[in-house]
Amino acid sequence: MSKIWVVIKCEYAQVVKKKSFIISIFLIPLLMAAFGILPALLATKSASSTQFLGVVDQSGAGVGEEFKSALKRYKLDDGETPYYEIDNIFIITPGDSEAFVSSVDSLTKALNDEEIKYFLIFKPGIEEADSNMALVTNSESFRTISRFEKVISHIAATMRLKKSNINLGVDSVLALTRRVDLPRRDAQGDSVDFETKYFASMIFISLIMFVIIGYGQVIMRSVIEEKTSRIMEVLVSSITPFQLMLGKVFGLGGATLTQLFIWILMGAALYFGSGAFAVAIDPGIAKIVFNPVVLTFFCLFLIFGYLMFATLFALLGSIVNSEKEAQNFVMPLTMLLVVPFVIGIAVIQEPNSTMARTLSMIPFFAPTLMMMRIIFVAPSVTEYSFFSGILGEAILSFVLLVVATFFVIWLSSRIFRIGILMYGKRPTLPEIIKWVRY
Amino acid sequence: MHLELENIRKVYDQKVAVDRLSLSVPRGVIYGIIGPNGAGKTTTIRMIMNIIAPDSGNIMFDGKKADISFLERVGYLPEERGLYKKMTLRQVITYMAELKGCPRKTTAGRISPWLEKMGLIEYIDQKVEELSKGMQQKLQFITTIIHEPDIIILDELFSGLDPINVELIKGILMDLKREGKTILFSTHVMEQAEKLCDNICMILNGTKVLDGTMSEIKSQFGKNSLHVEIKGDGSFISELPGVASLTEYSNYLEIKLAENANTQLILSKLVEKVEVRRFEIAEPSLYEIFISTAKVDPKELEDEAGAANV
Numbered sequence: 001m002s003k004i005w006v007v008i009k010c011e012y013a014q015v016v017k018k019k020s021f022i023i024s025i026f027l028i029p030l031l032m033a034a035f036g037i038l039p040a041l042l043a044t045k046s047a048s049s050t051q052f053l054g055v056v057d058q059s060g061a062g063v064g065e066e067f068k069s070a071l072k073r074y075k076l077d078d079g080e081t082p083y084y085e086i087d088n089i090f091i092i093t094p095g096d097s098e099a100f101v102s103s104v105d106s107l108t109k110a111l112n113d114e115e116i117k118y119f120l121i122f123k124p125g126i127e128e129a130d131s132n133m134a135l136v137t138n139s140e141s142f143r144t145i146s147r148f149e150k151v152i153s154h155i156a157a158t159m160r161l162k163k164s165n166i167n168l169g170v171d172s173v174l175a176l177t178r179r180v181d182l183p184r185r186d187a188q189g190d191s192v193d194f195e196t197k198y199f200a201s202m203i204f205i206s207l208i209m210f211v212i213i214g215y216g217q218v219i220m221r222s223v224i225e226e227k228t229s230r231i232m233e234v235l236v237s238s239i240t241p242f243q244l245m246l247g248k249v250f251g252l253g254g255a256t257l258t259q260l261f262i263w264i265l266m267g268a269a270l271y272f273g274s275g276a277f278a279v280a281i282d283p284g285i286a287k288i289v290f291n292p293v294v295l296t297f298f299c300l301f302l303i304f305g306y307l308m309f310a311t312l313f314a315l316l317g318s319i320v321n322s323e324k325e326a327q328n329f330v331m332p333l334t335m336l337l338v339v340p341f342v343i344g345i346a347v348i349q350e351p352n353s354t355m356a357r358t359l360s361m362i363p364f365f366a367p368t369l370m371m372m373r374i375i376f377v378a379p380s381v382t383e384y385s386f387f388s389g390i391l392g393e394a395i396l397s398f399v400l401l402v403v404a405t406f407f408v409i410w411l412s413s414r415i416f417r418i419g420i421l422m423y424g425k426r427p428t429l430p431e432i433i434k435w436v437r438y
Numbered sequence: 439m440h441l442e443l444e445n446i447r448k449v450y451d452q453k454v455a456v457d458r459l460s461l462s463v464p465r466g467v468i469y470g471i472i473g474p475n476g477a478g479k480t481t482t483i484r485m486i487m488n489i490i491a492p493d494s495g496n497i498m499f500d501g502k503k504a505d506i507s508f509l510e511r512v513g514y515l516p517e518e519r520g521l522y523k524k525m526t527l528r529q530v531i532t533y534m535a536e537l538k539g540c541p542r543k544t545t546a547g548r549i550s551p552w553l554e555k556m557g558l559i560e561y562i563d564q565k566v567e568e569l570s571k572g573m574q575q576k577l578q579f580i581t582t583i584i585h586e587p588d589i590i591i592l593d594e595l596f597s598g599l600d601p602i603n604v605e606l607i608k609g610i611l612m613d614l615k616r617e618g619k620t621i622l623f624s625t626h627v628m629e630q631a632e633k634l635c636d637n638i639c640m641i642l643n644g645t646k647v648l649d650g651t652m653s654e655i656k657s658q659f660g661k662n663s664l665h666v667e668i669k670g671d672g673s674f675i676s677e678l679p680g681v682a683s684l685t686e687y688s689n690y691l692e693i694k695l696a697e698n699a700n701t702q703l704i705l706s707k708l709v710e711k712v713e714v715r716r717f718e719i720a721e722p723s724l725y726e727i728f729i730s731t732a733k734v735d736p737k738e739l740e741d742e743a744g745a746a747n748v
Contacts (some may be wrong), residue, residue: 003539005536006533006536008535010533010536014524014525076611114588224523225523228520229519229520229521229522229523230516230518230519231519231520231522233484233487233489233516234512234514234516234534234581234582235537236488236489236513237487237488237489237509237511237514238506238510238537238538239507239537240532282686315619421489
């Protein structure tokens, strides 16, 4: 036991004292924000300044003006400044193709020069076919498109009603057929929208991925170093291979926990801190990220996911002869972590589907997929009922992960002790199976 | 500690690496395992170090089967050298000692004197990768003995060391022997084995062909050698009656005598033609014994030894 401790201390100190460790503490959250999450978040955020747009109205029915006045109801966060401002309306007689082309050209130029963000084209008969209109833009925003569709639907419906023979006032029909905007909230009366959940789940699963893949490779490289430099021969005459493997996994695990702890402190400082920091964090995200149930499962899945994958990386290091050779096998191993990212889209849309349920029970996928489901299944993230629903499933999936982790450690220890002293030819799968039995 | 090997056998695939090998290494001696490359020296040492398991036979420390706790009292320098390149000298020595069960505090007091002795003290807080290859070897030698083991096992100790460092290490080995440590080392460089070893075991194709103290082995072969130093062209000597073979060293000739050779006749023939500075009837050198026992081509062995001494 004391020998494991010696290895743990050494591996921990080696990593923690490195400059790259200190840099990564700050860099990883920044990179995550920059590459993964910020664009998604920006797309769903309200604009900070008025968006300018143009309209080419060839409808001959004043659609452009109606559209303009309907947009007035959307305001920026201050509740006063209009969200949209129509810069140019070209009202063109139907059939005047020359004027149409020149106005489209001038708006295209304005769009490319970034003077406006969108322009719309209304041709005659928008109430008959959607192909009689178009939105031209270089940067779509889900929110804006949904608003435009709503506004134009209303205009088109009005036109259809006027043409029809329904003997009712247009306004009353529109009032009767009004499109709903479903408000979402949880049992506590708080609402957490889809985007916020997505953002929060991305924070967790990218942390899990960064930690596992990053440290997993550190372990693999250190095993390869010891193997190729033959330090391994001295090591195995001092400690058992099992002690060595566990010492490495736990030593770097300690470094992981240190990093995690610092991240949580940083997050808490942002959350509870005063002034600019507190403003910077979205209250919806904070509600998820600082939820004790979510945080607990995050730590559990991270720790055991790490233990399982780190052991596999150590195992991989023991059976190859060089880092180059190892790279061929790193790919499939990291794919196990990346796959959930890809199928994750399906999981968040239908978090209780059979596929999502089954996959989140598989230990390799559990750390990422179950984490997503924990956040997405609950309509409210603020209250989980214990031993039922998603919480029960999460516990089951965690137990399976723990069992699988111990199995992987047992299996690896049997292969590791032989692999680390084998040089030259890489063992074949049947040979490895023989080692496990030996 | 007394180290014993009983009937050790190890087979790789079809090839017998070590066969029915029994050794007894008494406490406090310098014990040399000699043999050409591929004879099974390294395999034997690896089995002693519990790195590979023998197919049959026992390895005993003080009459008990070897395990990790016994191995803590052994220092081992593997044939292929390597250390943690990113650690400082101090860190790497401390870590290796700690793995052998030697506490940090104890090691801390030993590091500087050893580095001083090896001429590495100025690099104490630099990274291993900044050292030259020869320096790294000396460092690794320190990591092998820092926990003050009872038995020190060195596989091809001198390969890659320059003559100055060879002398330095030899001196240290003699000191360690005086302290009562047992030193077991393998080599194919006979001159070094001859100068250092109290006991010799020669392995050939996995089997023991010679075993005993240096004087026992030499007396087995009798005084059948002539050590001759001459001035002038000695090319005619191999043609003389009674000369079985001839080995030329840089400053003298070693002549292996045929049975019933007349040494006085050889001397008179020599005096006739060249100036004789030394003429000694001697025991054969270990090298001669090795050549005649192994029946290897001396030229081949020269090349190996030469390559190892670069």
